[in-house]
Amino acid sequence: MLDRITGFFRSIGSAIGRWFGVLAAGILWPFMAAHGWYQRRSWMIRLPVIAVVALFAVLYGYFFWQTQVWSGFNPNFVDQYRFSERKVAAGQEIPAADTGAAAAASPAPAKTCQRSAIVDVTADLIDSNVNQNAWISSMLLYRMGFFGVDWDHTPFLDNKASFQRGINQAVRRTSAELVDTLGRVRGTSGINGDLQSARGNLQYDEYSWYFGMNPFGPKTPTPSYYRSAIESLRKFNTDLANCNAVFDGRADNLLQFIDRIANDLGGTSDILAERSENHNFGWFDTRADDRFWFAYGQLYGYYAILTAARSDFSQVVAERNLGALFSGTTKQFQAALRIQPAIISNGREDGWIMPSHLATMGFYMLRVRSNIVEMRAVLGR
Incomplete structure (x- = not known):
């Protein structure tokens, strides 16, 4: 009985491991394919690709910073x-301040x-x-x-x-x-x-x-x-x-x-x-x-x-x-x-x-x- 329970949990663990493996492969496959394509190209093609990747890295860095830093939030x-x-x-109208006799002798300030x-x-x-x-x-x-x-x-x-x-x-x-x-x-x-x-x-x-x-x-x-x-x-x-x-x-x-x-x-x-x-x-x-x-x-x-x-x-x-x-x-x-x-x-x-x-x-x-x-x-x- 104990062996069956242990085997059951092992099978669940194996299934979860396979699922994560498939998920990771699906996520990484486009990057691996792009890396292979990049390795086979000349520097005339590599340099523009590097420039585009660098541009997006800067843009996403700026975007991440702006979304996470809330300036003036209070x-x-x-x-x-x-x-x-x-x-x-x-x-x-704001009443003029009373400054005494000196104010009486001076022109009235603009209201x-x-x-x-x-x-x-x-x-x-x-x-x-x-x-x-x-x-x-x-x-x-x-x-x-x-x-x-x-x-x-x-x-x-x-x-x-x-x-x-x-x-x-x-x-x-x-x-x-x-x-x-x-x-x-x-x-x-x-x-x-x-x-x-x-x-x-x-x-x-x-x-x-x-x-x-x-x-x-x-x-x-x-x-x-x-x-x-x-x-x-x-x-x-x-x-x-x-x-x-x-x-x-x-x-x-x-x-x-x-x-x-x-x-x-x-x-x-x-x-x-x-x-x-x-x-x-x-x-x-x-x-x-x-x-x-x-x-x-x-x-x-x-x-x-x-x-x-x-x-x-x-x-x-x-x-x-x-x-x-x-x-x-x-x-x-x-x-x-x-x-x-x-x-x-x-x-x-x-x-x-x-x-x-x-x-x-x-x-x-x-x-x-x-x-x-x-x-x-x-x-x-």
Whole structure:
């Protein structure tokens, strides 16, 4: 009996060994065949081959570096703005400092207005995506995929791209609200040209490289459009600081803005729930990581933007007693952004070996959304 059991396990071990042998031979065969072909060629052919291989080695080295190094990543980067020190809401005139009799004798200084914290943060988030870091989604090697397989369908090198697209989702939504409501007096002023330009550039395809097939021909890459959006946003804020632009900080505009954010987060939480419920393969779900990091990037962006909104709408926040709700929402964002697992697992929610990071992120996202919905209810009274 013992011999049969031992033989059974030996046969399993032999089968696994043969399987790995066949797999290794299949992987190595193209390289061995290429090596044999290369050895039979003259240096006139070898040198161009060496040059091409060296080029791809450099490109993949750069690509690996850019996907693994996240420059400027800091969930607490909002603290550097010191929004709590702002005493005037966005677009309102900043009172001139009283310097006594000397000030009375001198000419009146040009009036200045408060810049928009939302616009500053939005421009800086884009800057982090395309200037402090390479925009991964439009890089040539990202578009080529992993031996023809989309990187998003692999567990490798796609986390940063998903994180950047999550931030971009928050930035796009915010740019639309700036054009439609926040950057104009509804019904009595036209659309601001700089904000309109920024919104148009941010809606550009996230995957464009210097050349494309549909339509066929050369293209302007995605990061160039996003850099133009940064310039437009900062130009708007310069005009606003000079009191030559409008920021309409009314309560109904804040209500509409946070309502759009709540809907956006609700859509992402639904995506997380669908993936968690129907594809819970633990560490072997190759799409779990990009779902997780997209949601993380979206929360990262909205955390900064909503913190800025509290400053821009400071008068409304004070009048409607929203301070406690904003503080509670901030704590929920911070709790969600502390979740940074090295490997994303999409296991069963009641599993004990493989955790369910998607369910955890979805839970925190819904807590954030719940606080935002409560703020919306207070504003709507």
